[in-house]
Amino acid sequence: MYSLKRHHACSTQGKLPITDLIESTMKKISSLAYRLTNRIMLWLCMKLQTTRVYNKPMHALFEMSSSCNLDCPLCNTGGLKHEFKHIKRGNMSFTTFQKGMNTLLPQLEHILLYNWGGPFLNKDLVRCITYATSQNVTTQLSTNMNLYTQDLGRGMIESGLTKMVVSCDGLTQKTYEQYRTGGELAKVASAVLDLISQKKQTHSKFPLIEMQFIVFSHNEHEIEAFETYWKNKGVDTVNFIRMSYMSEVGEKVAKANRMVPQHQDFQPDHPYGSIKKCSFPYGQITLNYNGDWYTCCFPAGETDYRIDNILTADFWTVWNGPYYQYSRKLLRTQQIPKGEFQTMCHDCTGIFPQRDGIRNYWSMSLPVLPMADASQARNAGNTEHSS
Numbered sequence: 001m002y003s004l005k006r007h008h009a010c011s012t013q014g015k016l017p018i019t020d021l022i023e024s025t026m027k028k029i030s031s032l033a034y035r036l037t038n039r040i041m042l043w044l045c046m047k048l049q050t051t052r053v054y055n056k057p058m059h060a061l062f063e064m065s066s067s068c069n070l071d072c073p074l075c076n077t078g079g080l081k082h083e084f085k086h087i088k089r090g091n092m093s094f095t096t097f098q099k100g101m102n103t104l105l106p107q108l109e110h111i112l113l114y115n116w117g118g119p120f121l122n123k124d125l126v127r128c129i130t131y132a133t134s135q136n137v138t139t140q141l142s143t144n145m146n147l148y149t150q151d152l153g154r155g156m157i158e159s160g161l162t163k164m165v166v167s168c169d170g171l172t173q174k175t176y177e178q179y180r181t182g183g184e185l186a187k188v189a190s191a192v193l194d195l196i197s198q199k200k201q202t203h204s205k206f207p208l209i210e211m212q213f214i215v216f217s218h219n220e221h222e223i224e225a226f227e228t229y230w231k232n233k234g235v236d237t238v239n240f241i242r243m244s245y246m247s248e249v250g251e252k253v254a255k256a257n258r259m260v261p262q263h264q265d266f267q268p269d270h271p272y273g274s275i276k277k278c279s280f281p282y283g284q285i286t287l288n289y290n291g292d293w294y295t296c297c298f299p300a301g302e303t304d305y306r307i308d309n310i311l312t313a314d315f316w317t318v319w320n321g322p323y324y325q326y327s328r329k330l331l332r333t334q335q336i337p338k339g340e341f342q343t344m345c346h347d348c349t350g351i352f353p354q355r356d357g358i359r360n361y362w363s364m365s366l367p368v369l370p371m372a373d374a375s376q377a378r379n380a381g382n383t384e385h386s387s
């Protein structure tokens with residue numbers, strides 16, 4: 001968790017500075033008290049694996065845009081979007097964002113501004129981050145950086161964005177574009193250098209910049225050089241992560257195209273059967289661009305798994321309603337309870353590695369095409385809906 005110290009929410013217009021200072025200090029103390037109580041309740045509910053909970057979520061995912069400008073081969077929003085044509089896509093409005101935030105405040109501490117899409121496609125992004133910062137909520141986004149502009153960089157700094165993860169899996173255009181289909185490494189590099197330079201000019205520590213590199217067979221030889229290059233340029237962290245298949249069809253695509261690296265530390269992560277306790281139904285919610293509410297990040301935009309909509313829902317009625325109680329019971333017992341709900345937890349490979357007799361979110365059993373054909377299919381199947 002990042003430090004909240006640097007954030008401030010005060011306006012001096014028309015008020016004596018001392019009144020303003022007292023007001024802002026009281027607001028901070030009250031918010032800290034709420035958050036501390038909330039953390040204790042969360043810890044207790046998680047520990048006891050209760051079906052009803054008495055805390056609110058500490059974390060939330062806000063899908064600023066469920067569309068993307070690139071076509072990464074294993075991604076449901078990119079290269080595999082032709083498999084997910086039924087999903088409506090769009091950008092979150094400031095009104096939806098603010099309603100979501102206000103419902104979760106003051107207990108909410110940290111938000112992610114992305115789930116499965118490209119946050120830079122949202123024109124209200126800076127306004128949303130500014131609002132979150134004014135409420136002492138820390139913010140993080142992940143971006144392919146291809147849509148960066150100097151103005152956007154300035155906006156990221158002035159709005160108080162806490163951390164920016166830059167997805168960049170290569171040190172040359174040849175390796176980079178193997179996964180970031182449609183992306184230009186030169187654009188990413190000059191964007192990051194511009195942001196570093198703007199941070200220096202404004203003496204800003206934030207946003208922290210993390211260069212994220214997914215290790216594949218085609219780029220594993222660049223690991224060391226990538227780290228040296230970006231550390232020398234002045235980014236805050238360089239992070240090498242394991243590839244994920246993302247879905248069963250993703251697994252087929254990855255294997256057919258020999259994307260799995262040899263490096264033993266970066267074999268694709270298999271959480272199969274390893275989840276005994278999951279914190280999502282206790283401490284985090286996911287909101288799609290249109291305010292649709294999900295338990296976790298996986299079933300993005302799949303309306304069958306939608307719990308409610310934050311614009312119309314009464315928070316506590318849903319948070320302790322039958323759907324959430326059912327999911328928490330499922331997690332505690334690792335058995336499917338009697339009831340009518342189809343939850344994402346049924347399909348979670350972390351909990352049910354066999355998944356026999358239950359619905360398979362991950363089993364999109366479409367034929368796997370070689371990469372060139374897949375890209376034609378992608379172009380043919382790009383139907384989108386914007387808010």
Ligand SMILES: C[S@@+](CC[C@H](N)C(=O)[O-])C[C@H]1O[C@@H](n2cnc3c(N)ncnc32)[C@H](O)[C@@H]1O
Pocket residue numbers: 068072074075114115116117118119142143144165166167212214242243244245246
């Ligand atoms: C779906 S992306 C959405 C955010 C943004 N478009 C981006 O790529 O950074 C969310 C995160 O998943 C990562 N990601 C994409 N494909 C991945 C894969 N096959 N394995 C592991 N992580 C992946 C991205 O690098 C990013 O950090």
Ligand code: SF4
Pocket residue numbers: 067068069070071072075076077078079116117118143144167180
């Ligand atoms: S840049 Fe991100 S959202 Fe876009 S296709 Fe790639 S992984 Fe998916």
